[in-house]
Amino acid sequence: MATSLVVSEVFKSFTMHLRDGIKLPVVKDVNFSVASGECIVLGGPSGIGKSSILKMLYGNYAVDAGQILVSHHGRIVDIATADPRTVLDVRRHTLGYVSQFLRTVPRVSALDVVAEPLVARGVVAEEARQSASALLSQLNLPKELWGLPPATFSGGEQQRVNIARGFITDHSILLLDEPTASLDARNRRVVVEMIAEKKQKGVALLGIFHDEEVREAVAGRILDVMQFSPRKAAA
Amino acid sequence: MTDAPLLKVNAVSKFYGQRIGCKEVSFDLWPGEVLAIVGESGSGKTTLLNCISTRLLPTTGSVEYTMRDGSVRDLYHMSEAERRFLMRTDWGFVHQNPADGLRMTVSAGANVGERLMAVGNRHYGNIRATASDWLTRVEISKDRIDDAPRAFSGGMRQRLQIARNLVTGPRLVFMDEPTGGLDVSVQARLLDLVRGLVNDLGLSAIIVTHDLAVARLLSHRMMVMKDGHVIEHGLTDRVLDDPREPYTQLLVSSILQV
Amino acid sequence: MSPEVPSDQGLAAYNFAYLDEQTKRMIRRAILKAIAIPGYQVPFASREMPMPYGWGTGGVQVTASIIGPDDVLKVIDQGADDTTNAVSIRAFFQKVANVAVTTHTKEATIIQTRHRIPEQALSEGQVLVYQVPIPEPLRFLEPRETETRKMHALEEYGLMHVKLYEDIAHNGRISKTYAYPVKVAGRYVMDPSPTPKFDNPKMHMSDALQLFGAGREKRIYAIPPYTEVVSLDFEDHPFEIQRFDKPCALCGAENVYLDEVILDDKGGRMFVCSDTDHCEDRREHGHAGEMLARQEAAE
Ligand SMILES: Nc1ncnc2c1ncn2[C@@H]1O[C@H](COP(=O)(O)OP(=O)(O)O)[C@@H](O)[C@H]1O
Ligand SMILES: [Mg+2]
Ligand SMILES: [Zn+2]
Numbered sequence: 001m002a003t004s005l006v007v008s009e010v011f012k013s014f015t016m017h018l019r020d021g022i023k024l025p026v027v028k029d030v031n032f033s034v035a036s037g038e039c040i041v042l043g044g045p046s047g048i049g050k051s052s053i054l055k056m057l058y059g060n061y062a063v064d065a066g067q068i069l070v071s072h073h074g075r076i077v078d079i080a081t082a083d084p085r086t087v088l089d090v091r092r093h094t095l096g097y098v099s100q101f102l103r104t105v106p107r108v109s110a111l112d113v114v115a116e117p118l119v120a121r122g123v124v125a126e127e128a129r130q131s132a133s134a135l136l137s138q139l140n141l142p143k144e145l146w147g148l149p150p151a152t153f154s155g156g157e158q159q160r161v162n163i164a165r166g167f168i169t170d171h172s173i174l175l176l177d178e179p180t181a182s183l184d185a186r187n188r189r190v191v192v193e194m195i196a197e198k199k200q201k202g203v204a205l206l207g208i209f210h211d212e213e214v215r216e217a218v219a220g221r222i223l224d225v226m227q228f229s230p231r232k233a234a235a
Numbered sequence: 236m237t238d239a240p241l242l243k244v245n246a247v248s249k250f251y252g253q254r255i256g257c258k259e260v261s262f263d264l265w266p267g268e269v270l271a272i273v274g275e276s277g278s279g280k281t282t283l284l285n286c287i288s289t290r291l292l293p294t295t296g297s298v299e300y301t302m303r304d305g306s307v308r309d310l311y312h313m314s315e316a317e318r319r320f321l322m323r324t325d326w327g328f329v330h331q332n333p334a335d336g337l338r339m340t341v342s343a344g345a346n347v348g349e350r351l352m353a354v355g356n357r358h359y360g361n362i363r364a365t366a367s368d369w370l371t372r373v374e375i376s377k378d379r380i381d382d383a384p385r386a387f388s389g390g391m392r393q394r395l396q397i398a399r400n401l402v403t404g405p406r407l408v409f410m411d412e413p414t415g416g417l418d419v420s421v422q423a424r425l426l427d428l429v430r431g432l433v434n435d436l437g438l439s440a441i442i443v444t445h446d447l448a449v450a451r452l453l454s455h456r457m458m459v460m461k462d463g464h465v466i467e468h469g470l471t472d473r474v475l476d477d478p479r480e481p482y483t484q485l486l487v488s489s490i491l492q493v
Numbered sequence: 494m495s496p497e498v499p500s501d502q503g504l505a506a507y508n509f510a511y512l513d514e515q516t517k518r519m520i521r522r523a524i525l526k527a528i529a530i531p532g533y534q535v536p537f538a539s540r541e542m543p544m545p546y547g548w549g550t551g552g553v554q555v556t557a558s559i560i561g562p563d564d565v566l567k568v569i570d571q572g573a574d575d576t577t578n579a580v581s582i583r584a585f586f587q588k589v590a591n592v593a594v595t596t597h598t599k600e601a602t603i604i605q606t607r608h609r610i611p612e613q614a615l616s617e618g619q620v621l622v623y624q625v626p627i628p629e630p631l632r633f634l635e636p637r638e639t640e641t642r643k644m645h646a647l648e649e650y651g652l653m654h655v656k657l658y659e660d661i662a663h664n665g666r667i668s669k670t671y672a673y674p675v676k677v678a679g680r681y682v683m684d685p686s687p688t689p690k691f692d693n694p695k696m697h698m699s700d701a702l703q704l705f706g707a708g709r710e711k712r713i714y715a716i717p718p719y720t721e722v723v724s725l726d727f728e729d730h731p732f733e734i735q736r737f738d739k740p741c742a743l744c745g746a747e748n749v750y751l752d753e754v755i756l757d758d759k760g761g762r763m764f765v766c767s768d769t770d771h772c773e774d775r776r777e778h779g780h781a782g783e784m785l786a787r788q789e790a791a792e
Binding site: 350 | 634643647648649650651652654655656658659661662663726727728729730
């Protein structure tokens with residue numbers, strides 16, 4: 001199967017200028033790739049750098065060194081060095097991301113929050129809303145909530161809006177940071193189904209799942225992030 | 236992705252005598268892109284904005300602009316007539332203080348209609364209908380069309396100023412602290428409105444703000460300024476979530492959550 | 494200056510038409526420039542005149558600079574030749590220029606006016622000199638002189654329509670009735686001084702030269718003969734002049750500008766020509782309005 005994402009010799013540290021410039025190494029020499037139709041799960045204890053890796057792949061965190069190559073519109077883009085405009089275009093068309101928390105926008109309804117990534121890609125609003133409705137139904141979000149801004153929703157409700165928003169497009173790569181953390185068993189199973197569908201469609205998925213059951217169900221392979229820990233190397 | 240930047244800023248510097256207003260600023264702005272310029276007061280944000288928008292002549296540097304016909308023009312070498320025409324058709328400028336951008340003594344309708352009349356629209360009924368339409372879009376009730384902005388609240392005035400600027404379908408809008416003088420609750424509404432309009436109209440915008448939350452909500456990219464220099468520049472969420480420079484870290488840490 | 498000048502020429506022999514030759518030359522230069530750029534306000538070094546501002550010092554300086562011994566001068570104020578203002582300006586020029594004066598529009602070579610254009614169509618060779626209080630049409634919305642000059646220079650006249658828009662928005666129609674802005678020769682927007690808009694069409698393609706002098710504001714502008722003068726308006730609110738229901742009560746003239754005259758304290762009133770010379774001329778030629786006919790019947 002085609003390789004969608006290649007991470008090569010990536011290093012990441014944080015320099016805390018407000019704390020005497022101490023340098024906090026996070027990960028070193030990260031190497032892996034994700035193929036189309038595959039779901040790789042990042043494993044390892046909390047604080048080891050799993051979320052940081054996803055954020056680097058998404059362009060949200062800078063990298064110190066290395067390459068993050070994605071296949072975008074038939075060419076290879078290195079997220080590590082791409083200019084902001086290219087990163088945004090990759091996010092719009094190729095690379096999706098479901099974070100742990102929904103960043104709410106005041107006064108925009110849940111339905112429109114979900115539909116937005118499609119609208120941003122030029123899909124007409126009505127069509128985008130239809131797709132959004134289908135996903136919100138699938139995720140069992142009460143219909144009464146669709147027209148309301150999600151700011152006042154419970155954690156689980158917000159999470160489902162967030163998942164729907166992340167899954168609505170046909171991005172070829174999806175990054176998932178604990179999307180099932182605050183969901184009940186029923187909705188966790190829905191997400192597992194949705195991931196299976198994405199795999200079937202050839203999407204490359206990379207995720208963090210704490211829930212054992214979910215992890216077992218979706219992971220084609222578990223990548224232990226511990227191996228990239230600079231602390232381990234020092235020890 | 237279009238293949239030409241809308242605006243190309245090349246090494247723009249402005250000195251006020253010995254003092255630096257802004258120094259050696261370069262960047263490209265692409266169609267549909269929103270750039271936030273952040274920094275504390277006195278860091279050179281407004282100087283830079285005024286230079287780029289030709290309201291101020293820089294000491295050195297150049298700015299190229301891609302006109303509607305695709306030709307690229309050097310803004311500082313345009314005739315004043317052309318530049319002013321550009322400013323009231325293809326550009327917008329939203330001032331922090333609405334009184335600086337509005338005609339306070341004429342009606343809301345005339346404020347919105349002025350640019351239409353300036354470009355030769357001579358049909359009262361059409362001008363009024365367009366003005367009324369724009370008032371609705373910025374959430375001002377149509378029945379306020381004949382009231383002067385003096386009778387409006389701060390938030391309404393700011394929304395009116397936005398309508399007045401957008402009525403000619405500009406491609407580029409400059410905003411200087413657009414939420415600056417407003418109450419927090421009013422700010423949220425305005426931001427939301429601006430965000431919606433920018434998205435719907437596919438506008439390019441340069442927004443000066445000291446408020447990182449505004450930058451987070453509205454911009455794709457941001458530039459951090461300090462003492463007239465751009466010290467950090469990148470994707471907005473990257474700069475806010477993984478600030479590299481000491482000053483940017485200080486800025487980000489000094490607010491609770493953005 | 495020759496000592497043999499007959500003494501009955503008095504002041505006229507000292508400095509013809511009051512102003513010294515240097516000043517007149519300066520003002521003539523401004524006038525020539527104004528004629529060359531129709532509707533453009535030319536600055537000039539306005540002099541103190543022996544009359545207060547508001548009495549037409551701008552118009553008087555223009556007249557003084559163009560008048561010659563052979564000219565025949567007519568002075569009107571709101572259409573009348575016999576108001577204090579008109580009488581004293583006429584007297585002033587008789588004294589300082591020793592020129593012939595008239596009340597007949599046709600006989601005059603120079604007509605100085607405040608707030609009217611004669612009803613009798615002007616002819617080639619005649620000069621109409623307007624007294625102007627505020628020359629800048631853009632001032633009401635843009636008080637900064639630097640900015641209004643720039644707006645003229647760049648032909649940015651949207652603001653004029655903003656004012657007309659406001660008029661319609663608040664009154665349902667363009668309610669401005671005098672000093673109604675015009676565009677001259679397709680270029681400069683101009684304030685025609687506080688003449689009623691009824692007179693605006695007379696400025697268009699006039700056979701006469703029209704000169705405007707603003708003394709306090711030190712500006713001169715002009716409309717050369719046969720120049721296009723268009724009153725600003727909207728497509729759906731076209732420019733219209735005032736219409737009067739009745740003809741002049743004295744001479745029966747229609748399509749002229751009428752003034753209201755109160756006859757008694759019981760609400761009796763009549764409408765008569767504001768142009769007194771025109772009215773008299775018509776009556777001399779046998780025209781009679783309703784009021785005149787009634788008087789004659791009573792006699
Ligand atoms: N924006 C940031 N600034 C500074 N340090 C950070 C930032 N994000 C993460 N870190 C640090 O990087 C390390 C890895 O964190 P994270 O990627 O969240 O781990 P995980 O997701 O595996 O729990 C932690 O020490 C964390 O405190
Ligand atoms: Mg994490
Ligand atoms: Zn009469």
